[in-house]
Amino acid sequence: MSNFKEDLMKVKAFAFDIDGVLSLDTIPMHPSGEPMRTANIKDGFAIQKAVKLGYPVAIITGGNTQSVFKRYQMLGVPDIYMGSSQKMVDFDHWIAKYDLNPDNVLYMGDDLPDFPVMKRVGIPTCPADAVEEIKSLCKYISHKKGGEGCGRDVIEQVLRAHGKWGADYLW
Numbered sequence: 474m475s476n477f478k479e480d481l482m483k484v485k486a487f488a489f490d491i492d493g494v495l496s497l498d499t500i501p502m503h504p505s506g507e508p509m510r511t512a513n514i515k516d517g518f519a520i521q522k523a524v525k526l527g528y529p530v531a532i533i534t535g536g537n538t539q540s541v542f543k544r545y546q547m548l549g550v551p552d553i554y555m556g557s558s559q560k561m562v563d564f565d566h567w568i569a570k571y572d573l574n575p576d577n578v579l580y581m582g583d584d585l586p587d588f589p590v591m592k593r594v595g596i597p598t599c600p601a602d603a604v605e606e607i608k609s610l611c612k613y614i615s616h617k618k619g620g621e622g623c624g625r626d627v628i629e630q631v632l633r634a635h636g637k638w639g640a641d642y643l644w
Contacts, residue, residue, distance in 0.1 A: 477613045480596045481634035485577040487523055487627075488564065488590070491534035491541055493583035493619040494600055510541060516624035517548055523628050524549040526637055529571045533563050535586055561589045581627060583607055583619050598627050 489495055496510040524530050529552070532545050537556035545553050552570070554563035568575060576595030580587070583603040591597035591610045598613045600623035608614055615623035632638040 477596075478634070480612055481631050483577050484528075484579045484596055484631045484635075486529040486531075486568075486571065486573050486579070487520075487631075488531040488533055488567065488578060488580045488594075489520075489624055490560075490582040490584075490587050491532060491536055493603070494581050495532075495624050496541075496620045510536075510538070511620055512544055513620055513622050513625070515622050517544075519625040519628035519632075520545070520550065521548045523632065524551075526632070529567070529573065531564075531567045533557050533560050533567070533590070535560075560586055561593070564590045564593070579627060579631065581615075581624060599623075 491510065495516050496512060520530055530550050531552040531554065532550055533554045534541065535557055542553055542555055552567050554567070557563045567573075568578065575593050578594045579596040579598060580590055580594040581598045581600070582591050583599055585604065585606060587607060588610070591607060596613070597611050598615065599607050599611045600615050600617060600619040600621075602618040603611075603614070613627065615626045617623040617626050629638055
């Protein structure tokens with residue numbers, strides 16, 4: 474069995490859940506009833522950088538708000554699956570679109586809806602505050618909680634391993 478540092482070299486694509494991963498686990502509700510999410514700026518920077526470097530990046534979330542869609546669209550993420558009640562279906566669509574081997578995908582999730590996808594990918598990861606069932610599947614548990622930079626943590630590690638993080642590779 475390989476270790477996480479070795480697995481970093483295998484990563485060719487990234488996929489992320491939103492709630493509890495790229496946004497805080499608790500979210501305020503707008504008076505209209507729509508959940509209002511936060512977004513970590515450093516996560517956004519890393520996602521944008523990965524996209525610009527040519528890595529396929531997907532958002533696969535059960536949430537379905539225009540603000541989330543717009544945020545990741547503005548970062549250049551072309552594959553945003555909103556209202557995903559069966560994340561495996563959307564994941565399979567995405568990997569087929571890019572002819573990706575699941576073994577080369579890093580997925581970050583935090584709760585039970587992420588479980589099937591995380592069992593399928595080669596590099597399952599999670600934030601520090603993920604549920605225990607998810608932690609038990611992971612090759613890496615970030616020291617950062619959801620919404621507090623865990624996405625940046627894993628992307629930066631991959632790009633550093635690939636020699637693409639430094640200032641020479643910014644844009």
